[in-house]
Amino acid sequence: MKQRVASLGMYDHGPQQAANDRLWNEIARILGARGIKGVPRHLDRSRTVQTLWHDPDLLFGQICGFPLISDPSLKLRVLATPVYDTPASGLGLHRSFLVARHDDAPTLPAYRGRAAAINGTDSNTGMNLFRAIVAPLADGGRFFGTVLQTGSHRESVAAIVRGDADIAAIDSVTFAAVKRDSPEQIDALRILATTAESATPPFVTSRATPIEAVAALRLALAQVVADPGLAAARDALFLRDIITGGTERYAPLRSLEIEAVVAGYPELL
Template identity: 55%
Template structure:
């Protein structure tokens, strides 16, 4: 079984080399301790496939499917991002529409069209549902919900008048604003979602305990390495936040948001 690694959650073309450098620094430290770490990141497999692969040595996962689908993963740490809408180990989504859209509040979008990147996404769906649920008042809110496959494509759907509203991960939005400004220039922020834990760095649940310890050390060292200052800045990474022994408790709020939406009569974003 050949180990694999994945940092595809925030991997815009302008960020790819920074992710490569970060992983190389981690892998070099692991190899020095006799751990067979892959030299290159995996970019040709779907995230959900990798999250279920017992050979996943290091990766990053969306928190909502991690708790709602009981993915076979162990949490290593929470990334701490230096971007608008982020705090220590927490982030949120920005609810966006076209800049020229006359709707002023979230309630004004009743009967309009929503775009989501994935039905299991925390930032694209779960946090979105959490802010819509109180406004929906137990009724269907959107005329249509289109699944786009990515936050970037949700933005394109809005700009192409194929949707009117979407929840965009704050870290993704910051990356697009810096590296692809033309894509977000035509957007306007309508609202912000509640904050939630950032997308955790993970390893397969089957990873040996001594390897897990080595991963945490290598990750901590890479976050403090001055030679990686520019790579971390490209990824908006300020550092990491250690998680408690019961790491999944840190993600409990994600399930609580879903439960609250259901209690309000809005179990599905619709």
């Protein structure tokens, strides 16, 4: 059988990589023990997560909630929603912090005409939640002077610290990871506001994945989140639990987009 693909690229920086490898090794072992064929030995870090989301051979991955419900070309099945143990996270929900340099203006309205950073136009925490909180302040469909796409939340933080941008929305899980790994960057920032809450990025598989493999994946997730031998790996990822369910948890993200459009602010500008 053709070998499938696995990815945990949403939160996979620094010490998170070793933790993700440890979790995947155990998931792969469980799948193999249940007779699932084509299980990859290693996580794929050679391609972007966006590319992997479109791969029909994706056995296991994690996706941002906004493209999950807004991109009709994606053919994915939700396996479970992770529960992260970080400030502003819990019960399968998280938020974004609007951050700026510590010595800059303390309120969001003061950033009219300034430079914003986003990790990507399809990001829920970096763009969609950001747009929702800015929409009431926009005038003529615009609020910021420029919007810089950085490619990742961590790069958005770095852009603010360097002075290339003035404000960004950083998801609470990444914020906690940067605070742990690079505390000097967080020390250089101030939190201006906190966005609405939304469901955390779900674990997914291709819709082409056989149902027996889907069942085995859900069983494996339940086992790795409860295994005391994996406590250190889970702690490195802030992973506390998982919640079963489907795409219905992510429908409110489309509502935020619609509300911004109705308010005359369809794009973060």
